Amino acid sequence: MTMDFARRRGRLESLFRRRGFDHFLVTHEPNVAYLTGFTGGDTALLLTRGRPILLSDARYEQQLAEECPGLELAIRRPPRTMHEHYHRTLRSAGVRHLAFEGDHMTVDQATRIQDGPRAAAIAPLNGLTAQLRAVKDRHEIACIRRSIAVAERAYEDARASMRPDWTERRMACELEYRIRLLGGSGCSFPPIVGAGPRAALPHGRPGDTRIDDHPFTLVDWGATVDGYASDLTRLMVKDKIPPKLERVYGVVLRAQLAAIAAIRPGARMGDVDRAARHVIEDAGFGRRFGHGSGHGFGLEIHEQPRLAPGQDGLLKAGMVVTVEPGIYLPGWGGVRIEDDVLVTRAGHDVMTTVAKDLCQ
Numbered sequence: 202m203t204m205d206f207a208r209r210r211g212r213l214e215s216l217f218r219r220r221g222f223d224h225f226l227v228t229h230e231p232n233v234a235y236l237t238g239f240t241g242g243d244t245a246l247l248l249t250r251g252r253p254i255l256l257s258d259a260r261y262e263q264q265l266a267e268e269c270p271g272l273e274l275a276i277r278r279p280p281r282t283m284h285e286h287y288h289r290t291l292r293s294a295g296v297r298h299l300a301f302e303g304d305h306m307t308v309d310q311a312t313r314i315q316d317g318p319r320a321a322a323i324a325p326l327n328g329l330t331a332q333l334r335a336v337k338d339r340h341e342i343a344c345i346r347r348s349i350a351v352a353e354r355a356y357e358d359a360r361a362s363m364r365p366d367w368t369e370r371r372m373a374c375e376l377e378y379r380i381r382l383l384g385g386s387g388c389s390f391p392p393i394v395g396a397g398p399r400a401a402l403p404h405g406r407p408g409d410t411r412i413d414d415h416p417f418t419l420v421d422w423g424a425t426v427d428g429y430a431s432d433l434t435r436l437m438v439k440d441k442i443p444p445k446l447e448r449v450y451g452v453v454l455r456a457q458l459a460a461i462a463a464i465r466p467g468a469r470m471g472d473v474d475r476a477a478r479h480v481i482e483d484a485g486f487g488r489r490f491g492h493g494s495g496h497g498f499g500l501e502i503h504e505q506p507r508l509a510p511g512q513d514g515l516l517k518a519g520m521v522v523t524v525e526p527g528i529y530l531p532g533w534g535g536v537r538i539e540d541d542v543l544v545t546r547a548g549h550d551v552m553t554t555v556a557k558d559l560c561q
């Protein structure tokens with residue numbers, strides 16, 4: 202099973218042509234990876250009438266030849282500057298009017314590209330590759346499944362080796378270590394490990410708080426495997442479950458299951474969020490759920506689509522989203538439960554398997 206990069210580029214080309222452009226410069230690294238298979242950095246892809254050109258420098262010449270066979274390379278060598286290199290390549294390709302990723306280029310880069318004699322006129326064109334990447338193909342789904350398997354196994358192994366003196370930071374280190382031992386290239390984002398009241402910080406950084414000193418600890422982690430992310434959240438609970446935790450956890454779990462049940466092709470993204478939010482509001486915690494119910498992920502940890510209020514887009518088969526409602530009570534702690542869900546033709550498939558019952 203290999204990825205069909207030429208087909209992806211063809212689809213992107215028809216998207217920018219439909220918007221009146223003949224040439225498109227892709228600079229966002231995950232987009233370049235998606236369209237060419239290149240896993241290095243500092244490389245842009247110029248799409249110009251069916252003739253893709255990779256602009257890079259001598260550091261990546263061999264890697265580009267290995268990972269992107271058949272693609273034309275424009276390699277910069279000293280003393281030519283990056284922007285001279287862009288100008289020359291654009292001129293020799295006959296580009297006068299160029300669309301670029303306005304959401305991924307700095308003002309300085311854009312200014313330099315359009316500065317100078319006979320420079321191409323440029324115009325931002327945002328979100329096109331993101332739109333393609335929102336729907337995963339079979340190969341990508343297989344990568345995400347492997348990423349989930351590694352993340353889940355790492356969590357299990359880390360928990361099995363836990364000691365009473367472990368801090369949040371120690372747990373985060375252990376997750377990263379286990380993920381790498383299992384063949385992942387690392388965490389898909391810095392793990393969030395929040396013990397007791399620190400679990401009320403939805404994106405708290407692991408610190409020196411001891412896990413064993415608190416009745417529960419929130420862990421949000423994921424692996425990167427073959428370039429693809431996973432993203433899960435679970436609560437680690439000490440032997441005795443406080444009644445308040447049981448109540449809050451029950452609300453979050455009902456909300457999460459309601460959102461998952463709403464996932465199918467054609468469902469409005471905002472309605473999936475609504476399904477979770479409704480349960481949490483009904484239980485009186487509406488103001489304590491301050492983020493969206495989920496997000497797409499793949500080559501990056503946050504991608505399209507967004508499951509959040511006001512999102513009018515419709516889910517399509519092949520999209521992969523997290524479902525992660527939460528309730529955060531300052532001074533007490535927080536509960537979030539996060540699974541990774543594939544939109545299938547028949548409805549959905551929950552890809553993550555770590556148990557969600559409180560007595561673990």
Ligand code: ZN
Pocket residue numbers: 421422432433434539
């Ligand atoms: Zn997460």
Ligand code: ZN
Pocket residue numbers: 432496523525539
């Ligand atoms: Zn997430």
